[in-house]
Amino acid sequence: MSKINLLNYSCTDLGKFFLDLDEKSFRAAQVIKWIHQFGVADFSLMTNLSLALRGYLAEHCEVKAPEIAKEQVASDGTRKWLLKLEDDSFIETVFIPEDSRGTLCISSQVGCPLGCSFCATGTLGFKRNLSVAEIIGQLWFAVRKLSPDQTTRTHVITNVVFMGMGEPLLNYTNVLKAIDLMLDDNAYGLSKYKVTISTCGLVPEMLLLKEQSEVALAVSLHAPNDELRSRLMPINKKYPLKELVAVCDHYFEDQKRQVTIEYIMLDEMNDQIEHAKQLVKLLSHGRYKVNLIPGNVVIHADFKPSSQANIDVFRQVLLDAHINTITRKSRGGEIDAACGQLLGSEL
Ligand code: SAH
Ligand code: SF4
Numbered sequence: 001m002s003k004i005n006l007l008n009y010s011c012t013d014l015g016k017f018f019l020d021l022d023e024k025s026f027r028a029a030q031v032i033k034w035i036h037q038f039g040v041a042d043f044s045l046m047t048n049l050s051l052a053l054r055g056y057l058a059e060h061c062e063v064k065a066p067e068i069a070k071e072q073v074a075s076d077g078t079r080k081w082l083l084k085l086e087d088d089s090f091i092e093t094v095f096i097p098e099d100s101r102g103t104l105c106i107s108s109q110v111g112c113p114l115g116c117s118f119c120a121t122g123t124l125g126f127k128r129n130l131s132v133a134e135i136i137g138q139l140w141f142a143v144r145k146l147s148p149d150q151t152t153r154t155h156v157i158t159n160v161v162f163m164g165m166g167e168p169l170l171n172y173t174n175v176l177k178a179i180d181l182m183l184d185d186n187a188y189g190l191s192k193y194k195v196t197i198s199t200c201g202l203v204p205e206m207l208l209l210k211e212q213s214e215v216a217l218a219v220s221l222h223a224p225n226d227e228l229r230s231r232l233m234p235i236n237k238k239y240p241l242k243e244l245v246a247v248c249d250h251y252f253e254d255q256k257r258q259v260t261i262e263y264i265m266l267d268e269m270n271d272q273i274e275h276a277k278q279l280v281k282l283l284s285h286g287r288y289k290v291n292l293i294p295g296n297v298v299i300h301a302d303f304k305p306s307s308q309a310n311i312d313v314f315r316q317v318l319l320d321a322h323i324n325t326i327t328r329k330s331r332g333g334e335i336d337a338a339c340g341q342l343l344g345s346e347l
Contacts, residue, residue, distance in 0.1 A: 003062040006035060007133035007140065010180045011187070023053060029186045035063055036136075036187035039144045065137030066091065068145070078332030083141070085110070085134060089127055091165055093138040095146065095157070096331050102146075103159040106138045108175055109166025114200055116233045118222070118264060118295065118303050120336075121165045129171040135178035139188065159194040161218070168197050169205035179215055192216075198262065203239040206247045210254075217251060218260040218291075219244065223270050224278035232270075245282060252286045259286065264293045265306035265314065272310075276317035283323055290318055290325040 009017065014028035030048055034040045041063035043054045066083035069090065073079050079095045091107040112119070113126035139160065146156045160182055162168040168175045175197070181187045182195050198218040199206060209217070221244075223229035229236040251257045261283065265271045283290070292315055295305040306314075311327055318325040 004060060005064045005131075005133045006031070006057075006061050007063055007065060007137050008131060008177075010132075010177050011184055012180075013177075021053075021056070027053070031057075032181075032184065032186045036140065036181060036184075039140065064133065065141045066134055068141070074332045074334055076331055080332060080336070081142070081145075083138065085130075091130065091134070091138075093142060093164060094332060095142055101158040102156050103161060104139060104142050104157045105161050105163045106135065107164035107166055108135060108162055108168040108171045112166045113170070114167055114233070114235050116200065116220075116222075116235075118232060118266065124165075129174060130166070132174045132177045132181075135171075135174060136181050139182065143188075157188075158190070159196070160190060161196045161198060163196075163198045163218070167200055167202070169199045169202045169209065172205055172208070176213060179213060183215075196260070200233055200235050201239050201244045202235070203243050203247050207250065210247075210251055210257075214257075216258070216260070218262050219248065220262045221279075222262070222264050222266075224275050224282055228270060228275075241282060245286075248286055248288070257287075259288055261288050261290045262293060263290060264295045265311050266295050267304035267306045267310070269303065271306040271314055273313060273317060276314045280318060280321040280323065284321075288323060290323055292325060292327045294327070 006014065011028050011032045014031060015025035018027045019025050027049065031046065034046045040046065043049075043057040043061070046054055046057075049057075064086075066085050068081055069084040070082040071079060072081075077097045081093045081095075083091050083093060085091065089110045091110060093107060094105040096103045096105065107130065109129050110127035111124040112121045114122060115125075116122045139157065143157060162175065179195055179197075182190045183192055192214045193216055196216040196218050197209065198220060200220045206217070209215075220233070221229070223232050223236075224241075226236060226240050229241060248259045251259050263270070263279070279290075292311055294311065295303060315325050315327060
C-alpha cells in the first residue's frame with residue numbers, strides 16, 4: 001500500500017488527520033514544525049510525539065519531495081535545480097540570491113497549456129498540474145539544500161514567486177494550499193507581501209484570488225494593445241485587456257494592494273515609444289508597479305531582446321507619467337535560469 005505523503009497536508013488538514021486517529025489536533029502544529037521548520041523527514045526523530053504515534057506515522061506516512069536530478073550554479077550565484085517527480089516528469093526551480101533577500105522561483109505545472117509565443121515553457125505543451133507536495137516540496141528541498149545548518153535556515157529564502165514553469169491560477173487549489181504552508185508560522189512564516197503569484201491574466205481566477213488570499217499579484221502583460229497581445233499571448237482573445245484592467249481595479253479597492261505588471265522588452269515588437277504611451281493610458285488608474293524585463297529570448301528567431309537604449313526611453317515615458325517602473329536585472333542567463341527559459345529538460 002502506498003504511503004500518505006504528509007507534504008500534501010496543511011496544518012488544518014493534518015489536524016483533521018490526527019483527530020481521526022484519536023490524537024489531539026495540536027499534534028498537527030508539532031509535526032508541521034518538524035517537517036517544514038526543521039526539515040525532518042524521519043518520524044523517529046520527532047521526539048515530542050509518543051513512540052506509538054511515531055511508529056504509526058513511520059508505517060503509514062512519508063515526507064517525499066521532488067528529487068534533485070541536476071544543479072547548475074551561475075557566476076552571479078543563481079542556482080537552477082532540475083527536479084524529478086514520481087512519474088519521471090521534470091520541473092525546474094530557481095534560487096536568486098541578492099544582498100538583502102533570497103528569492104525562490106517555483107513551478108506550478110509540468111509544462112503550460114497557454115502557449116505564449118515567447119516562452120520556453122509554453123512551447124512544451126501541458127502535461128499536468130503539480131500536487132501540493134510537489135509545489136511546497138520545491139521550497140522544502142531548497143531550504144534544506146541551501147542551509148544544512150538549521151539555525152540560519154529561515155533567513156535564506158525570504159521571497160517566493162510563482163514564475164517558474166506553468167500558470168499557477170490553472171492549478172488554483174493546490175497553489176493556495178501550498179501558499180497556506182508558506183505563510184504558516186509553524187512552517188515557513190513568509191510574509192504575504194513576499195509571496196507572489198504571477199499570472200498571464202485569467203480573469204475569473206484573479207477575482208477569486210482577490211477574495212481568498214492576500215498574496216502579491218503580478219500580471220504578465222507584455223503588450224499594451226489587444227492586437228499585439230493576442231498575437232503574443234493567445235489567452236488575450238479570451239480575456240482582453242479591458243477585462244484584465246478591470247479586474248486589477250478590484251484589487252486596488254483594497255488600499256494596501258498593489259499589482260505588478262511584467263513586461264518583457266522585445267525589440268521593435270513592443271518596445272517603441274508609442275507602445276509606452278499606450279501602456280501609460282492603460283495603466284492610468286491604479287497603483288501599478290511596472291517591471292521591464294530584458295527579454296531572455298531563447299526559442300524564436302522572431303524575437304530579439306530590446307536594446308538598452310530602447311528600454312531606457314520606454315522607462316522614461318512611464319516615469320514621466322508617474323508610473324513606478326524598474327528594469328529588472330536578468331539573472332542566471334548563462335544557465336538558462338531566467339524567466340521563460342525553464343524547459344524542465346535534462347539536456
Ligand atoms: N504563467 C505565469 C507564470 C510563469 S511565467 C505567467 O505567465 O505569468 C513567469 C514569467 O516569465 C512571466 O512574467 C512570463 O511572461 C515571463 N517570461 C516568459 N518567457 C520569457 C522570456 N522569453 N523572457 C523573459 N521573460 C519571460
Ligand atoms: Fe504559460 Fe506563463 Fe509561459 Fe504563457 S508565459 S506559456 S502562461 S508559463
